[in-house]
Amino acid sequence: MxxxxxxxxxxxxxxxxxxxxxxxxxxxxxxxPPRTADGKPNLNGIWxxxxxxxxxIAPHAAQAGQVVALGATGAEPAGLxxxxxxxxxxxxxxxxxxxxxxxxxxxxxxxVKCYLPGVPxxxxxxxxxxxxxxxxxxxxxxxxxxxxxxxxxxxxxPAPVDSWMGWSAGHWEGDTLVVDVTGFNDSTWFxxxxxxxxxxxxxxxxYTLVSPDVINYEATIQDPKVFSRTWKMSMPLYRHxxxxxxxxxxxxxxxxxxxxxxxxxxxxxx
Amino acid sequence: xxxxFRIATAVVLAAATHLAGQxxxxxxxxxxxxxxxxxQPRTADGQPDLEGxxxxxxxxxxERPAELAGKPYLTEQEAADFVKRLLQQVNSDRRDGGxxxxxxxxxxxFWRDRGNDLVADRxxxxxxxxxxxxxxxxTPEAQKRVAETRAFNQQHANExxxxxxxxxxxxxxxxxxxxxxxxxxxxxxxxxxxxxxxAEMIHDARxxxxxxxxxxxxxxxxxxxxxxxxxxxNTLVVDTTNFSPKFSFRGSDANLHLIERFTRVDxxxxxxxxxxxxxxAFTKPWTARVxxxxxxxxxxxxxxxxxNYALADILAGARAQEKxxxxxxx
Numbered sequence: 001m002x003x004x005x006x007x008x009x010x011x012x013x014x015x016x017x018x019x020x021x022x023x024x025x026x027x028x029x030x031x032x033p034p035r036t037a038d039g040k041p042n043l044n045g046i047w048x049x050x051x052x053x054x055x056x057i058a059p060h061a062a063q064a065g066q067v068v069a070l071g072a073t074g075a076e077p078a079g080l081x082x083x084x085x086x087x088x089x090x091x092x093x094x095x096x097x098x099x100x101x102x103x104x105x106x107x108x109x110x111x112v113k114c115y116l117p118g119v120p121x122x123x124x125x126x127x128x129x130x131x132x133x134x135x136x137x138x139x140x141x142x143x144x145x146x147x148x149x150x151x152x153x154x155x156x157x158p159a160p161v162d163s164w165m166g167w168s169a170g171h172w173e174g175d176t177l178v179v180d181v182t183g184f185n186d187s188t189w190f191x192x193x194x195x196x197x198x199x200x201x202x203x204x205x206x207y208t209l210v211s212p213d214v215i216n217y218e219a220t221i222q223d224p225k226v227f228s229r230t231w232k233m234s235m236p237l238y239r240h241x242x243x244x245x246x247x248x249x250x251x252x253x254x255x256x257x258x259x260x261x262x263x264x265x266x267x268x269x270x
Numbered sequence: 271x272x273x274x275f276r277i278a279t280a281v282v283l284a285a286a287t288h289l290a291g292q293x294x295x296x297x298x299x300x301x302x303x304x305x306x307x308x309x310q311p312r313t314a315d316g317q318p319d320l321e322g323x324x325x326x327x328x329x330x331x332x333e334r335p336a337e338l339a340g341k342p343y344l345t346e347q348e349a350a351d352f353v354k355r356l357l358q359q360v361n362s363d364r365r366d367g368g369x370x371x372x373x374x375x376x377x378x379x380f381w382r383d384r385g386n387d388l389v390a391d392r393x394x395x396x397x398x399x400x401x402x403x404x405x406x407x408x409t410p411e412a413q414k415r416v417a418e419t420r421a422f423n424q425q426h427a428n429e430x431x432x433x434x435x436x437x438x439x440x441x442x443x444x445x446x447x448x449x450x451x452x453x454x455x456x457x458x459x460x461x462x463x464x465x466x467x468x469a470e471m472i473h474d475a476r477x478x479x480x481x482x483x484x485x486x487x488x489x490x491x492x493x494x495x496x497x498x499x500x501x502x503x504n505t506l507v508v509d510t511t512n513f514s515p516k517f518s519f520r521g522s523d524a525n526l527h528l529i530e531r532f533t534r535v536d537x538x539x540x541x542x543x544x545x546x547x548x549x550x551a552f553t554k555p556w557t558a559r560v561x562x563x564x565x566x567x568x569x570x571x572x573x574x575x576x577x578n579y580a581l582a583d584i585l586a587g588a589r590a591q592e593k594x595x596x597x598x599x600x
Contacts, residue, residue, distance in 0.1 A: 036462070037314035044461055115576050116473075130477055132461050134321070135314075139459050139466055141475035148468060148475040150457075150569070163571040187576070244483045249492045253441050253575045257431040264585035266429035266592070 033175060033209040038135045041175045041209045046130045046245055047237040049217075052079035053124040054111075056193040057233055059086050066106045076192075082124070082233040088195060094226040101194025109192050113260060114252035116147050116164035118188025119181050119203055120219040120233065128240055130247055138170055138177070143247045151179050159183020162199060177207040198225035213239035308536055310504050315462040318504045318534055323569055324562035326447060326542065327454035329356050330388045332520075332558060334395035334403030342403060344392045353388060360384070383452045389561055396448070398543075399557040408521045412551040416521045428588035431581060436517075438581060440574035442493050443471040444519065445510065445528055446544035449560065456562070457569045458532075458540075465499055465506060472574040478508055485511050491524060493517050506532040523551045538564045 033041035052060075059081035065074030090098055101108060111117065117125055127143035138151040151170040159167030159182050167183035181203040189196050202222040210216045215237040222230045311319040338344070344352060363378060389396075395403030408416060423433040436442055447456060453471035460466070467476045478499040486496040496512035508530040515524040527547040535541045540562040547555040 044463075116571075116573055132459055132464065132466050132475075132477060134459055134461050136321075137457075137459050139468065139475055141466070141477060146472075146474050148473050150468070156568075161570070164573050164576060165571055246479070246486065247477065248486070248490065249494065251441060251493055253439065257439070261431050261582060261585055264582060264589060266426075266589065 031209070031211055034212070036133060036135075040133070040135075040172055041177075042133065043131045043138075043177065043207060043209065043215065044133050046128050046240040046247065047215060048126075048128040048240060049124045049235055050238055051082060051124065051235055052077050053082045053233070053235060054121065054126055054191055055079060057082050057124075057191045057195060058088060058193070059083075060193070082235045084232045084234060089228045089231055091226060091228050094196075098194050098196060101189070101196055103194075105192060105194050109194070110188055111192060112256070114145055114256045116188065117142070117144060118164055118184065119149070119166050119168075120205065120221075121188060121190055122147055122149070122165070123205075123217060123219070123237070124235065127250060128245075128247060141247065143250050145250060145252050164188060166201075166203065175208060177205075179205040179207070181205065196226070197221070197223045200225050207237075210236075213241060215239075310534060313460050317460055317465075317501065318506070319460070320458045320465065320506065320532055320534055320540060321460055323455055323457045323565050323567055324540055325383075325454045325565045325567075326449045326456070326560050326562045327383050328387070328389050328396075328449050328560070329353055329384060330393060330396055331356075332396045332448060333405060334397070338394040339402070341394050342401065344388070344394050346392070349388050349392045352394070381452060383454055384449075393559075396558040396560050397556060398559050400554070405520055406552050406554045406556050409549075409551060409553060412521050412523065415523070416518075419518075428584060430585070434581060434584075436493075437471075440472055440578045440581075442474060443469055444517065445494060446519070446530060446546075446558075447542060447560065447562075448558075453572065455565060455567060455569050465508075468569055470569040471572045473572050485509075488512065491515065495526070495528065504533060508532070519546065521551055522546060522548045525550045 036042045036044075055076050056079060060076070060079050062078040063076050065071075065076060067074045088098075106112065111125075116122075122129065122140070122142045122144070125142065125144040129140055129142040129144075132139040132141065136152075136154050138153060139148065140151065141148045147165060149165045149168055151168040153170045156167070156169055162183050162185040164185060164187060166181040168179050168181045170177060170179045172178070182201075184197070184199055184201040184203075186197065186199040186201075200223050204220040204222075206216075206218040206220075208216045216234070217237050218232060218234040220230060220232045221227065313319050313321065334342070338348075338352070341348070360379065360382075363375075365372075367375075388394075393403075397403045397405065400406055407413075426433050431439055436444060443450070443453065447467075447469075450471075453469075455470045457468040457470075458465065459468065463479065463481055465478045465480065467478070468474070469476070474494065476494060476497055478497045480499050480501070482500065483498065485498060486492075490496065491512055491514040493514050493516065495510040495514075495517075497508050497510040499506055499508045501507070508528075510528040510530070511526075513522070513524050513526045513528075517524075517526075519526065519528075525548055529545040529547060531541075531543040533541045533543075541559065542562050543557060543559045545555055545557045546552060
């Protein structure tokens with residue numbers, strides 16, 4: 001009698017477990033995204049991450065900032081990291097370069113100079129960005145520095161020239177927008193911690209609406225000159241739901257002129 | 271000593287366009303005057319379709335030059351002569367002047383995209399109102415402000431980044447969409463509820479909401495202002511306010527209210543019209559009309575600031591000249 005009731009309980013527990021799994025999967029699959037006129041998930045809107053990936057995409061503790069006068073406002077917050085597996089698979093020489101970048105990040109981080117952020121860093125800058133979606137063209141306009149990229153949905157061919165933001169070719173796989181980005185120069189970083197790439201960088205992004213106000217974002221990174229294998233980062237993108245939200249200007253070129261040209265200014269005569 | 275592109279900036283508004291033989295009568299209704307019937311294409315959500323890449327390069331100047339006063343439209347011969355004179359003015363391949371002048375002219379028409387023609391209806395100015403084709407007089411306050419800025423920039427030329435133009439500082443190309451010596455391409459993308467104008471220079475995507483929301487709070491001032499759009503029939507009307515006092519278009523100030531109109535008049539052409547309404551700067555509003563022609567080109571990345579060697583080199587050169595003029599003393 002006891003064995004039979006144990007067996008019953010086991011069956012019951014397994015059944016409950018199966019039901020639980022099934023309903024989680026069913027919940028994820030049951031989200032039906034709103035669609036555009038051409039039947040694709042509607043990604044139009046303004047999005048932003050809520051993480052500290054721009055400081056450091058790997059897991060990191062908080063630490064003091066580089067500029068003493070900024071005190072706590074310049075200090076680096078902690079982050080659980082967005083790199084799947086936690087570690088970036090640098091080749092041995094590339095790791096040395098990363099460490100040098102890190103040591104000299106105040107001088108060499110392109111963000112300090114208001115340079116274009118590249119991809120995927122543009123996605124997780126601490127500023128909102130807007131997706132404007134049409135069948136042939138998807139524009140992504142980033143508040144940071146007014147950076148903008150055009151995702152060509154009509155097989156644009158190979159990148160004609162290298163660029164900071166890369167050359168983006170997009171297509172839909174079911175309800176996921178897949179963007180293949182090539183044609184990068186080697187001048188952008190992945191974060192403020194000196195994580196970098198070569199001009200052979202190849203990024204594949206995936207954007208999937210998983211609930212009305214959340215996109216699941218993944219970026220697969222491939223760069224045989226720098227990394228020993230392909231690796232991936234992932235994070236949610238959250239919709240800005242404030243009424244009448246809009247991007248504002250962060251035209252930071254003006255803010256860095258003193259930094260870049262101050263030493264070339266005419267000094268007042270003594 | 272002026273850098274070559276300062277001279278270029280002086281002739282920046284003398285540029286060229288081809289129209290597809292379309293004659294646009296200023297006072298006419300929106301329909302074209304060609305015999306062929308043409309239906310306005312629409313986007314999936316019913317907006318008139320303005321999508322594509324458009325160029326507004328033209329040799330027609332913004333203001334009617336003095337020698338063409340009283341001639342709002344040119345005859346074919348007058349137009350041909352005018353084009354010849356304009357092209358001669360900007361021709362940097364002349365061999366009159368010696369080696370130093372040649373070096374200064376090296377920023378020549380190879381780098382430019384002015385086009386070779388006036389607008390198809392042979393208007394002598396892009397300005398259509400006032401009827402003399404000239405910008406109306408500035409108010410006394412604006413005249414004072416403009417004169418003071420000009421004097422300051424001349425007196426302090428090359429002393430720091432602030433005396434350079436917004437183009438040279440790689441801050442922005444600006445508004446309205448007037449033709450310049452290059453990067454005259456704009457891409458228009460329409461999704462439900464918004465129209466986006468992507469300017470190639472200096473990578474600026476102006477996303478214009480059509481949902482009737484109010485402008486941003488008055489305390490927010492921006493280089494490109496703050497734009498709101500709505501459709502009037504087949505014309506997109508864009509209203510822009512909230513301009514920063516640091517931005518000036520031909521003497522405008524932070525009270526600038528810019529009204530732009532985009533109307534697709536045929537498969538190859540958007541007629542673009544802008545009105546400058548700024549009563550504290552101009553004694554009356556003024557309007558210009560600029561055809562935008564469809565182009566199969568793409569808009570490419572224009573990483574201006576990232577490659578801005580010119581600004582640093584000009585400043586460094588000016589400091590070196592001062593040093594050598596002072597006898598090389600440290």
